[in-house]
Amino acid sequence: MKFPQTLAELEQSGYQPRSVKAELQANLIEKIRKGRELFPGIIGYDNTVIPEIENAVLSGHDIIFLGERGQAKTRIMRSLIELLDASIPVIAGCEINDNPFKPICKKCHAALDEHKGATRIAWLPRSRRYAEKLATPDVTIADLIGDIDPIKVAEGRYLADEHAVHYGLVPRTNRGIFSINEIPDLHEKIQVGLFNLLEERDVQIRGYQVALPLDICIVATANPEDYTSRGRIITPLKDRFGAQIRTHYPATLDEECAIVRQEMNRFQFDGFRVTLPEFMEKVIVEISQTARRRSEINHSSGISVRMTIHNMETLISNALRRAIRLNEQEVIPRISDLVHLPATMKGKIEWNFAENHEEEGKIAALIRDAVQKIFRETFPRGAFEPFLKQFSGEDTLEVSECTDSLSYAEKIERYSSLREKAAGLVDRSTPAALASAAEFVLEGLFITGRILKETHDHHTRYGTKP
Numbered sequence: 001m002k003f004p005q006t007l008a009e010l011e012q013s014g015y016q017p018r019s020v021k022a023e024l025q026a027n028l029i030e031k032i033r034k035g036r037e038l039f040p041g042i043i044g045y046d047n048t049v050i051p052e053i054e055n056a057v058l059s060g061h062d063i064i065f066l067g068e069r070g071q072a073k074t075r076i077m078r079s080l081i082e083l084l085d086a087s088i089p090v091i092a093g094c095e096i097n098d099n100p101f102k103p104i105c106k107k108c109h110a111a112l113d114e115h116k117g118a119t120r121i122a123w124l125p126r127s128r129r130y131a132e133k134l135a136t137p138d139v140t141i142a143d144l145i146g147d148i149d150p151i152k153v154a155e156g157r158y159l160a161d162e163h164a165v166h167y168g169l170v171p172r173t174n175r176g177i178f179s180i181n182e183i184p185d186l187h188e189k190i191q192v193g194l195f196n197l198l199e200e201r202d203v204q205i206r207g208y209q210v211a212l213p214l215d216i217c218i219v220a221t222a223n224p225e226d227y228t229s230r231g232r233i234i235t236p237l238k239d240r241f242g243a244q245i246r247t248h249y250p251a252t253l254d255e256e257c258a259i260v261r262q263e264m265n266r267f268q269f270d271g272f273r274v275t276l277p278e279f280m281e282k283v284i285v286e287i288s289q290t291a292r293r294r295s296e297i298n299h300s301s302g303i304s305v306r307m308t309i310h311n312m313e314t315l316i317s318n319a320l321r322r323a324i325r326l327n328e329q330e331v332i333p334r335i336s337d338l339v340h341l342p343a344t345m346k347g348k349i350e351w352n353f354a355e356n357h358e359e360e361g362k363i364a365a366l367i368r369d370a371v372q373k374i375f376r377e378t379f380p381r382g383a384f385e386p387f388l389k390q391f392s393g394e395d396t397l398e399v400s401e402c403t404d405s406l407s408y409a410e411k412i413e414r415y416s417s418l419r420e421k422a423a424g425l426v427d428r429s430t431p432a433a434l435a436s437a438a439e440f441v442l443e444g445l446f447i448t449g450r451i452l453k454e455t456h457d458h459h460t461r462y463g464t465k466p
């Protein structure tokens with residue numbers, strides 16, 4: 001299809017302009033009817049968040065997403081872009097994407113008066129109809145809405161003349177989606193300005209009343225605690241949001257595993273083969289899920305899925321580091337790699353009352369509890385009685401993050417029942433895989449009180465209980 005390039009061509013084409021919300025509605029209806037996946041890559045929200053978004057869009061509502069950090073709020077807002085038309089006609093050169101049939105800026109009115117049907121049309125792709133702003137206390141009316149150029153006013157232009165206005169981010173997103181992250185952090189004065197712009201369609205800039213009948217869909221995010229705390233957000237702005245949608249963390253281990261797999265860095269290096277055993281993957285995810293249940297953690301900011309992703313990446317990187325040093329091809333993370341997680345976890349957890357020096361210990365306890373939970377879920381009670389009979393007397397097994405896989409596997413060979421259980425945990429019984437699986441078993445037996453453990457300098461010795 002050839003896109004009309006002038007107003008006359010656009011009129012002849014039969015193009016019917018519609019508001020941005022009507023456009024979102026129509027395209028959503030089309031997608032639902034065709035059975036298309038509406039939010040590809042958004043995992044775990046099929047029965048909670050997504051139906052609410054659909055209702056909000058069908059209702060033509062502005063939306064506020066309430067949720068703690070790392071709940072894909074920004075990603076969801078950005079995915080709304082896909083509900084816009086591929087491109088829409090605007091008057092060429094207009095700063096605020098004016099509708100050719102109904103311009104609001106003076107410059108476009110003047111252009112139409114002068115060129116009439118020959119007025120140039122440009123086509124704006126949907127990717128350019130979305131803007132995002134992180135609300136901070138220093139965001140100004142000038143940033144969001146606009147400023148009056150005092151020189152132009154001094155030149156004698158009359159007060160409400162929009163020629164004297166330098167448009168901010170919201171008018172520049174006219175006919176699109178404007179998203180504000182952490183809206184309660186906007187100064188109250190800015191909230192008032194924003195509300196007037198959206199509701200009254202005019203706004204005061206430096207004391208001048210400027211009319212700006214914008215066509216815009218607003219989406220915003222807020223931490224639930226900030227949003228509900230008195231005085232953080234002005235009531236009329238709150239009322240403006242037709243839909244308040246609560247996001248949440250992945251409800252299950254499997255969902256969080258799926259998100260992490262989708263989002264984490266790809267580890268593909270020539271000469272190395274990265275394998276992530278299922279039990280290690282579950283341990284990493286369980287660390288976050290356990291943290292979300294801990295009462296000693298302040299949950300108002302939450303435990304982001306990003307922490308899980310970063311932990312997974314650090315875990316694999318440490319295994320890779322070992323493989324490089326030991327000149328091995330197989331990269332398989334072990335329990336002893338977990339000792340490096342505090343580097344990615346610190347700062348992502350807010351402890352209640354924890355002193356700085358206590359943090360490492362609290363993180364270690366969190367990791368231990370996660371390993372214990374996954375160990376108990378993986379093996380039935382009594383699964384290791386045969387091994388515990390073999391592992392007796394003065395027996396010890398020394399392991400570390402830097403023990404090479406072959407000598408690790410040799411140590412395991414001495415205990416047939418340990419080897420058998422370890423082999424059952426992995427797809428291929430390579431030395432690196434057996435080392436990882438055996439260490440999970442040994443650590444699990446230690447945590448559940450069946451064997452002893454001593455650690456010095458990242459070297460761990462498991463021993464029998466007297």
Ligand SMILES: [Zn+2]
Nearest residue numbers: 094098105108
């Ligand atoms: Zn214009």
